[in-house]
Amino acid sequence: MAKRTRTARSAQQKAYTVEAEWTAADLALLEELKRAEAALPADAPRALLSVRLSVLTEDTTSPVRQELDLRREALNRGCRVVGVASDLNVSATKVPPWKRKQLGDWLNNRAPEFDVLLFWKLDRFIRRLSDLNAMIDWALKYGKNLVSKHDSIDLTTVVGKIMVTLIGGIAEIEATNTSTRVASLWDYAKTQSAWLVGKPAFGYTTAEDEDENVVLVIEADAHKALHWCRRLARRGVSARRMVTLLKRAGLASDGLTPTTLRRQLRNPALMGYRVEEDKTGGVRRSKLVLDKNGKPIGVAEAIFEDDEFYEFQADLDKRSKNQPQRQPGSATKFLGVFICADCKTNMTVQRNRVKDRMYAYLRCQGCKAGGLGSPNPDAINAKLVSDVLSVLGDEPVQVREYARGAEARAKVAQLEESVAYYMKELEPGGRFSKTRFTREQAEETLDKLIAELGEIDPATTEDRWVNVANGKTFRQTWEEGGIEAMSADLLRVGVRCEVTRTKIKGQRAPEVKLRLMIPKDYRDRLVIKEDHSAGKI
Secondary structure (H helix, E strand, O other): OOOEEHHHHHHOOOOOOHHHHOOHHHHHHHHHHHHHHHOOOOOOOEEEEEEEEOOOOOOOOOHHHHHHHHHHHHHHOOOEEEEEEEEEOOOOOOOOHHHOHHHHHHHHHOHHHOOEEEEOOHHHHOOOHHHHHHHHHHHHHHOOEEEEOOOOOOOOOHHHHHHHHHHHHHHHHHHHHHHHHHHHHHHHHOOOOOOOOOOOOOOEEEEEOOOOOEEEEEOHHHHHHHHHHHHHHHOOOOHHHHHHHHHHOOOOOOOOOHHHHHHHHOOHHHHOEOEEEEOOOOOOEEEEOEOOOOOEOEOOOOOOOHHHHHHHHHHHHHHOOOOOOOOOOOOOOOOOOEEEOOOOOEOEEEEEEEOOEEEEEEEOOOOHHHOOOEEOHHHHHHHHHHHHHHHHOOOEEEEEEEEOOHHHHHHHHHHHHHHHHHHHHHOOOOOOOOOHHHHHHHHHHHHHHHHHHHOOOHHHHOOEEEEEEEEEEHHHHHHHHHHHHHHHHHHHHOOEEEEEEEOOOOOOOOEEEEEEEOOOOHHHHHOEOOOOOOOOO
16 A cells, blocks of 8 residues: 655645745835834834734734734824734743743833733733733733734723723633643544544654555654664663664664653554553653553554563563652752763762662763762752852842833923923013012022932833842842752852762762852842743733
8 A cells, every 4th residue: 555654745845934924015015114103203102013823824814914914003003113022833822921932022021112012813912811811910010001903902991901801701711612622632533543643653653545544654764773672672781772872873863862762662552552641650651542342452553563562571671770769859959050061961869779778879961871970969969059158148139120110201291391481481571580589589490400300310211120139138048948949049040060070099989079150140140030930920
């Protein structure tokens, strides 16, 4: 039966790019709109355009059309466009606005640069009611307005706030229905012998038969690699050695690791059966999907027959170690902070059980066998804590806050108006120029107004970020929050600690030296910004 792989066919299709969508007429219209924007007054409201699209189809609105429509809407409202946040292939259900690559940067870091957030339609902007409420709170806090071209949304009125909540509820219901349909499709697909949807297991790829039905076929190079690994396992070869041999033979990518290879070799899908992820036990595994009679569901030709596969697993078990269960959180208290001086990879705590004793070593991921094992990781952690406290402990904790310039702008406008009034009335024929007393009093008042105007910092008239000290040092904060708080701050700031291990003759444990690497702009990075991980901005 003739087959052709879908991967090859897809590779021939032209990848979608926004640039390819712009026609000459679109570009001409864009320039026309920009010229019209240039004629707006200097104090015109500043608009940020939000363009989002999950998947481009014939039924969706292209990013180009969204942007042009939004530019027209901004011009109709007398707003000057200061930026376009274009997030394509992004689900509004899964990714809230503040976590999108472009829009998130504007919301989190560039809020002072715009006054109005303009989007094409509410469901193009947001699809969860909780996310919508968070955005409304954010807009009210920072003095921004949310505007939709195709929905009656205006946060400056009570009716507008109610309307945006109702529309957001409808959008969430629609998103929930879509999620339910997708979940139902997956549940149905798992019970079928035909391959309907999903990513094939390693060793297989998708193809089309003569009737253009999607089927799974064995990938030749993967088949060769898997049977090679089976023969090596029979001889007692380790997974690490298998990875080296596979890479040398060109049958594996440079990114293949022993852990990934073990997971691939233990996948029951290699017998041609349907599998699903087993989420129990804290270890990533696949398990067979059984039909109503309790039998595995075949979906493809087997790479290993059942007896071959189980013999293979027994050979792999002979090399496996009874390792303790992975600790919650991370493999080390400073994961991502400690790096090996030789291979520059992260260092983790490896725990081995020998009989009834547990041994812990600090090892890297790139050196052979993890490099020289460094015992007593707690002592190394304590040395890092001491070094960090001596350098950063006395730095004040500062929190970034949003300062609005509306009050200062109103004050400046009032003073300028008063100054202009007194200057005009002091001119010949003015009300303060008629007598010496009134002139002197007016000049004294004018001087006071000019002095008061000069004392106002122009920066305070603009919306801006300011850093406010909370009265604590990082030493105090870390004493309260413990090592977890320190580790999180070090990762946030970009602080790293190079670990150098040197073999000492006559000793089993190597000599360990730490070198703290702190970015030059660490003070700016230490400033605490609002945490968006809790589902709000």
